[in-house]
Amino acid sequence: MTVDQKICVPWQFDTFVQVARREGALFDIPVVDGQANETIRWGEKNLVNLASINFLGLHQDARFLAHFLQSAQDYGLVTGGSRISQGVSRPHAELENLLSRITGKERSLSFATGLLANVGFVTGISARFMKSSTCQLDNSDTVFVMDNAIHWSIRRSVEHLPRDQQRFYYKHDDMADLERLLVMLAGKKVVVVFESVHSMFGDVAPMGEIIDLCERYGAISYVDDANGFLIYGPEQRPFAHEFTQMRRATFRMVSFSKSVGLEGGAIAGPDDAIQAFEILSGASVFTAAIQPPTASTIHLIMQYLSEDHTMIDRYLERVAAFRRRLEEIGCQLNTAPSYIITIFVGAEEKIGQVRSAFLERGYLVSALGYPIVKRDHALIRILMNWHHTDEQLDGFITTLKELKERYQF
Numbered sequence: 001m002t003v004d005q006k007i008c009v010p011w012q013f014d015t016f017v018q019v020a021r022r023e024g025a026l027f028d029i030p031v032v033d034g035q036a037n038e039t040i041r042w043g044e045k046n047l048v049n050l051a052s053i054n055f056l057g058l059h060q061d062a063r064f065l066a067h068f069l070q071s072a073q074d075y076g077l078v079t080g081g082s083r084i085s086q087g088v089s090r091p092h093a094e095l096e097n098l099l100s101r102i103t104g105k106e107r108s109l110s111f112a113t114g115l116l117a118n119v120g121f122v123t124g125i126s127a128r129f130m131k132s133s134t135c136q137l138d139n140s141d142t143v144f145v146m147d148n149a150i151h152w153s154i155r156r157s158v159e160h161l162p163r164d165q166q167r168f169y170y171k172h173d174d175m176a177d178l179e180r181l182l183v184m185l186a187g188k189k190v191v192v193v194f195e196s197v198h199s200m201f202g203d204v205a206p207m208g209e210i211i212d213l214c215e216r217y218g219a220i221s222y223v224d225d226a227n228g229f230l231i232y233g234p235e236q237r238p239f240a241h242e243f244t245q246m247r248r249a250t251f252r253m254v255s256f257s258k259s260v261g262l263e264g265g266a267i268a269g270p271d272d273a274i275q276a277f278e279i280l281s282g283a284s285v286f287t288a289a290i291q292p293p294t295a296s297t298i299h300l301i302m303q304y305l306s307e308d309h310t311m312i313d314r315y316l317e318r319v320a321a322f323r324r325r326l327e328e329i330g331c332q333l334n335t336a337p338s339y340i341i342t343i344f345v346g347a348e349e350k351i352g353q354v355r356s357a358f359l360e361r362g363y364l365v366s367a368l369g370y371p372i373v374k375r376d377h378a379l380i381r382i383l384m385n386w387h388h389t390d391e392q393l394d395g396f397i398t399t400l401k402e403l404k405e406r407y408q409f
Contacts, residue, residue, distance in 0.1 A: 030042045030043030030045075031043065037060060037387060038386075048362060048392045050364060050365050052383060054258070057261065057385055057386050063300075067300050071297060074293075074296075075090065076292060078288075084279070091299060092292070095108075098302055099266055102230075102302065105268035105269050106270055106271035108268040112283075113257075115265070117255075117266060118253060120267070121222060123282045124281035125222075129280055142166065142190075143167075144166065144167055145170060145181050146192075147194045147195065149200070150194065154193055173203070175213065182214075191221070194210055195223070196243070196246060197228040200381065201334055201340075202336060203334055204232075205223075207243070211249055214250075221250045222249065223253065226253065227338075228243065229259055231259050231316075238316065254266055254268070256290075259312070264294060264298060318384065318386075319339045320337060329397065331400070340381065342380065343409075346376055347378065348375060350407050354403055357403050357406075358403065365380050366383075367379075
């Protein structure tokens with residue numbers, strides 16, 4: 001057989017791509033020119049960007065850009081290797097120390113992305129490690145109890161574990177179902193995993209109740225706070241009670257790509273466990289870390305957002321006003337008034353058409369269909385940007401009202 005001959009194995013990629021394109025699950029992804037801000041150059045079109053997760057746009061701020069450039073001069077663009085082989089760069093150490101103070105935890109460990117932090121946690125907390133007869137640990141019997149709407153990175157990380165033995169799911173935000181599982185699993189090494197603000201639905205978990213149940217039944221708690229970090233918590237903001245209660249969680253994961261607006265993630269928790277994760281997580285040993293100037297700029301932005309509440313307070317006020325306008329034109333929104341806004345569309349065949357219609361009119365939105373959400377529960381997800389003008393938001397509302405009437409959602 002020559003190298004030009006095809007290997008006749010039924011991989012099915014060709015058929016999959018054809019069908020996925022026909023059904024709108026796969027499309028040619030445009031090249032972006034310039035920055036992803038409140039507007040974006042998507043292929044040949046300039047779009048008002050309501051899909052960007054860096055919704056505060058702090059990467060545009062001259063203070064932080066100047067700091068990044070100076071840090072690149074001071075620390076370079078690479079770490080040169082893993083933490084164990086090269087040591088921890090000063091920006092990473094400062095970032096981790098500040099995160100520990102903000103979260104009230106003993107120690108923190110940063111990762112290249114929030115997704116890797118979740119993968120690293122699952123790997124580290126359930127590790128079996130034997131270096132010698134005295135240096136060993138076996139937590140391979142760890143049982144994960146997860147909200148059934150948990151983020152893909154957690155769900156995928158535990159798929160190798162046997163379901164109904166080491167992998168259980170409770171109904172989304174259903175405390176009676178969670179308690180049923182914890183009663184059944186009493187005496188085992190159980191970790192309960194949930195998101196603070198759900199990335200797709202925008203709702204906020206009953207964190208106080210979850211942690212109460214964990215403490216009652218001897219489980220540890222791991223909260224994926226990718227979407228709530230530095231947005232919620234102070235008493236003048238929504239969900240203050242739940243985010244105050246969240247500080248009792250055993251472990252807290254944060255992503256820096258949302259409020260901070262830069263890439264990276266971290267886990268904060270008990271000193272001994274976080275130290276062990278340095279080698280047990282894998283995701284901090286076998287892959288690159290956050291670039292040093294990015295880590296240094298994350299530190300500066302975290303400091304700014306944790307000390308000066310003005311920007312986020314005003315942002316949340318604008319989001320609340322925007323939500324009211326959406327409700328006034330009859331949109332069916334997620335019930336929790338978080339900054340993540342979802343608009344119910346319904347029928348699966350509509351969502352691609354609605355998204356395309358928004359693109360034609362100059363707006364980029366996230367369209368969520370099955371399997372991200374249940375069949376015929378398709379959603380549009382909106383993230384208002386700090387830099388959006390009133391004119392841009394007015395135009396979106398007018399367009400939404402028109403498309404809502406056309407597609408009947």
